[in-house]
Amino acid sequence: MRILRAFTLRLLGLLGARPAADFAAELDSHVAMHTEDGIRAGLTPQEARRQALIHLGGAEQTRQAYRERGTLPILETLMQDIRFGLRMLLRNRAFTIVAVLTLAVGIGVCTTAFTWINAVLLQPLGGVTQPDRLVTLESVAPGGGWIPNSYPDFIDFRDHLKLLDGVAATKPVAFSVGMTDHADRIWGELVSGNFFAVLGVTPEQGRVFLPSEYGDAPGSFPIVVISDRYWRSHLNADPNAIGRTLRVNQHELTIVGVAPPAFHGSIPVTAFDLWIPYMQQPVLNGVSPRMLRDRHNRNMLGIARLKQGVTVDQARQELGALAGRMAVANADVSEGMSATLLPLWKSPHGPQGLLVGPLRILMGVCILVLLIVCANVANLQLARATVREKEFAARLALGASRMRLARQVLTESLLLTAAGAVLGIAATPWMTHALRYLMPPGPMQQLVSMDTRPNLTVLAFTVGLCVFAALVAGLAPALQVGRINLNARMNEGGRSGSAGRRNRLRSIFVASEVALALVALVGAGLFARGFQTTMRIDPGFDPNHVLLSQFYLNTSGYNLQQREDFCRRLAERMQSAPGVTDVAYSDGVPLGFEPSWWEELKIEGYASRPNENMNIFRNVISPGYLPLMHIPIVEGRNFTEADDERDNAPFVMIVNEAFVRRFFAGRDPIGHKVHGWGVDFRIVGVAKDSKYHYLGEPETPYFYVSFRQLYRTDMTLAFYVRTHGNPETVLTTLRAQTRALDPNVTVFDAVPLHEFIGASLYPQKIAASLMAVLGSIAVLLAAVGLYSVMAYWVAQRTQEIGVRMALGAQPRHVLRMVVLQGLSLTGAGLIAGGLLAVAMVRAVSSVSFTNSAMGAGPKLMGNGGADPLIFLAAAAFLCALAALAAYLPARRAASIDPMQALRTE
């Protein structure tokens, strides 16, 4: 307690109130009184005063001791160092600006990457209690992929798992909120009743769902909880919002609560605005309540909370056992399936599935750039240290300890990194929003939302980064200070000795910069090439000149028949529009992000093996689909208008070649019966193979069924229009025709198909772009570093060059000497960099991204990491750059007048 009081007073003394004059007076009076006593004892005034001062033990020492006791000496010297450092930095503006800017880039980039990683991996959900106890619950397909759950499965999980403190389910969905003529499209989640309880969310206003609302009665809970963001933007922060009604999908729902501002939903990095009980789904989406009981209908994402003291593995085991029992009990639907628990960031459903891989690589690259920046700043500081040698020598001679000088250098280093960090942090919020551009265009991009409020974790990370950078950049110069030979410094100008050592240090730094730049270049090259290769894969259909758009007829209250009529009429109108060659519609989009549906099939004439996965992917298409996509029919026929829902029209199916190869082994499949979906189909045609989920996928069996026969209300509706020229030109016509048919229906997410396809390659594209940008920064920094070192080297050797030229050396000899020196430096760096790059390639080639549809991932770097061509090209490029960087000072060296050079000191 006393210590704290003393400390506080000393701190205050440091900051302001200096009793210096006070103590001077006290000391004066002390000496005066002692002198008086001395005089009284018989000494002369001078002698008395002298005795008094001797007895005092030295006025200056006393004053110094008193002053030190009055403040905190450590802090005081630190403030002195800081003030001095600031003065020195401000005087050398060029150096400071370059160092601070490059540090700002390095630190800012790292901080942004960490913010993203924090939001996606470390703290994905805000506003929940104990997020580290939350896990996602995934059903596991017989093939091993993670898929969503069905409602009956969810009920079983919810009721029978002991080690989990609650299991909730959610389905992200877009709603149409508002009056019919001006409705907004708002994203929300249809959630099980216990959703908020499992997540541990306390409402800001009103309430969340009550236990009485956890029940299973469809349509009985017309309530909604809104987000804080929605409350502010659409309800104007109305204090009486609770109890008001919202018109959602043409039905009235009562607002019962407002979620806290930090809560955005149960999917990482995504912001939702509405939470509605899942039991309202049949009402809101016009879906038959029977769909809720269908175990086959898997579209719910599960999230669960671990009980206290239970590990993920224990809970996972219990879940696996339960899922095994369920698979046996419901063998008709769930045979061979299992279930597992995943940490939040590992779930493939949501943006994190696409972002995890690229983000990890991004962090590595950012650290790389930061290291290069630090090496550069260290280089700069070493260069300046030469200039300041006299100053340091003088201070040493006056009694400063080497520790003090080293601290001075480190403090200046810290000042630079702090300034860089402040600039970097200022730019971070703006750069953070760029995360949405890592997502493919379309609805996913609009959903991505980051909490940009200052985050303690990120701040702590940045401070740590600052200190780290200061140490890396300042350690070598600080250690240099400790080695100054006092005598040599004070007496002559700087040549030889420590200059040699310092030069070697700078050379090491530059070589390491070159190494890191090589790693960055190689990485960029490999990613770019992987992307190129994948882009060149033939998707099997022609996505050019096609406009893709989405309709959400369920939000406009259409029933099944109305939807089919709408599609047909719109197709007819568009077909006759100018410039349109084909029109089609379907359920799924090829190479899209929505999971593709599958059905379990029993094929006549094919005996399936016991554990064989007979779930085959399918698409529900209109007759115009295959012609529009330019997918040829190799056998049989396409669907026609005759394949419709009339009773006497048989169910028909078109399969692809892989299907034939797998199940018919060369026989003719036309006419064979296939049983699936509770119905018998007849195969009427075979279509050519194409790519369905991602460009790099292996051969996949696939089948198509007719829209009129099998479209269900819970399916999505994608509409395609092929034109002669630019597909965007037909958008206005499409909108006009849609409005003419029904003014309440909106055309959503209209985008040219080839852009949409490119979206499945997004993570690769982004990885390649990011690596390219950062690679260029790295190369630029390395070049600048190399140039500065070579320029300095030449300056050091001016006399020697002069001597050589006087003795008869030609300018080109000088040139050669300098460039060779530069190249040898680069060569050392390239060798080290080459080894590093190989290690990096090995580490990165195992990183993949998870396609949200499949749960299994294509690799981020394409196939085959170690392409020697790319290594060689990168090395050659760096060599050329190094030669250029050495050539410029070399030219200056060669043009030195020998007489001038010999005279220089």
Added chain:
Amino acid sequence: MPEKPDVWQGTLSLMALRTLETMGPQHGYGLARRIEQTSGDLLQLNYGTLYPALLKLEQEGFIRSSWGTSENNRRAKFYELTKAGQRQLKRAAAEWQQTTAILDRFLAPIRES
């Protein structure tokens, strides 16, 4: 003649507190003179070292200072013991007594022989 022993660390504060208790409020010079006297002139005291020690005591709240006039009509800064200082004095004195008592048991045979 052997050098007068230097003041042990930490004991200067104790001496100052005790002197203030017996003498009452006193200025720095008087305190220093009195400490030297009390030690029987056996201690070598650099008067200057007293002032940082007094500042420390003041920061810890054991004494307080104020400007006043000395007996010779000279302006001087006077120091006075606070209640907390009294308590601290008692505490420190008891500790020292215990320390010397323990050491006594060890060193007694040496002294006797």
